[in-house]
Amino acid sequence: MGVTVIMERPHMNIRETAKKEMVYHTNQLNVWYGEHHALKNINLSFYENEITAIIGPSGCGKSTYIKTLNRMIELSPNVRITGEISYRGRNIFDRSYHVEELRASVGMVFQKPNPFPKSIYDNVAYGPRIHGIRNKSVLDDIVEKSLRAAALWDEVKDRLHEHAHMLSGGQQQRLCIARCLAVEPDVILMDEPTSALDPVSTAKIEELMQQLKENYSIIIVTHNMQQAARISDKTAFFLNGEVIEFGDTHQLFSNPRDKRTEDYITGRFG
Numbered sequence: 001m002g003v004t005v006i007m008e009r010p011h012m013n014i015r016e017t018a019k020k021e022m023v024y025h026t027n028q029l030n031v032w033y034g035e036h037h038a039l040k041n042i043n044l045s046f047y048e049n050e051i052t053a054i055i056g057p058s059g060c061g062k063s064t065y066i067k068t069l070n071r072m073i074e075l076s077p078n079v080r081i082t083g084e085i086s087y088r089g090r091n092i093f094d095r096s097y098h099v100e101e102l103r104a105s106v107g108m109v110f111q112k113p114n115p116f117p118k119s120i121y122d123n124v125a126y127g128p129r130i131h132g133i134r135n136k137s138v139l140d141d142i143v144e145k146s147l148r149a150a151a152l153w154d155e156v157k158d159r160l161h162e163h164a165h166m167l168s169g170g171q172q173q174r175l176c177i178a179r180c181l182a183v184e185p186d187v188i189l190m191d192e193p194t195s196a197l198d199p200v201s202t203a204k205i206e207e208l209m210q211q212l213k214e215n216y217s218i219i220i221v222t223h224n225m226q227q228a229a230r231i232s233d234k235t236a237f238f239l240n241g242e243v244i245e246f247g248d249t250h251q252l253f254s255n256p257r258d259k260r261t262e263d264y265i266t267g268r269f270g
């Protein structure tokens with residue numbers, strides 16, 4: 001059955017994109033897990049204040065790619081990487097580039113909300129404390145600002161010292177976003193951030209992402225094509241470890257250049 005994709009906002013024109021700074025650039029990236037060639041010659045660029053969606057069927061390499069952007073991929077055994085990823089002009093695989101430095105600028109939100117077993121306050125204050133901030137009023141300000149930016153403050157301001165696991169799934173995910181924002185990242189990577197959430201929580205996170213892109217670049221892996229069409233400026237369609245098509249979201253969904261993209265977005269496979 002075909003998928004109806006509803007476009008709810010006008011797409012960005014080329015002139016607007018041209019003015020933006022490039023944040024990430026991937027050049028001829030290949031990733032192998034042992035013998036398995038999971039990513040093949042990936043060339044993609046991401047820009048400031050844009051949301052880029054990565055779509056494609058199960059096993060096509062979406063998570064592998066997003067985990068490569070913050071070098072989490074290196075935690076998997078037998079991984080081999082060739083090619084280059086530059087973040088703000090520096091090759092992230094350069095020996096002099098410390099992974100902690102990269103991750104301080106590139107936050108990540110996972111599929112399943114994963115708050116620490118601590119209070120709401122301590123979850124958000126965790127990163128700033130690690131960075132040496134001890135002053136209570138400074139921490140209070142960061143916690144409030146981050147929870148406000150994650151659209152959670154009004155729901156939790158009177159219960160900041162309650163355990164994070166007392167929150168609903170959708171609230172926990174917004175808490176994880178607040179935790180990520182508390183260390184003032186530049187880029188937010190999101191790996192299917194709403195797939196474990198109900199429609200109301202999903203709508204809240206999507207609305208929040210539109211606000212966050214004013215200040216951050218967001219790269220989101222999603223299985224949900226309507227979501228990609230609703231929220232993203234650019235979309236990359238992955239298939240069998242390759243990027244089949246990458247471009248303006250509106251164009252990709254309304255007038256795909258490649259037959260395989262068309263077949264996927266109209267639900268012929270996937």
Ligand SMILES: Nc1ncnc2c1ncn2[C@@H]1O[C@H](COP(=O)(O)OP(=O)(O)OP(=O)(O)O)[C@@H](O)[C@H]1O
Pocket residue numbers: 033036038056057058059060061062063064065076077
């Ligand atoms: N740690 C690993 N070791 C070996 N193979 C892996 C590993 N992680 C992923 N793979 C394989 O690499 C390919 C890409 O996996 P990946 O998780 O990136 O796909 P995906 O598009 O994110 O899939 P899904 O939508 O199901 O999450 C798959 O064939 C998968 O089986």
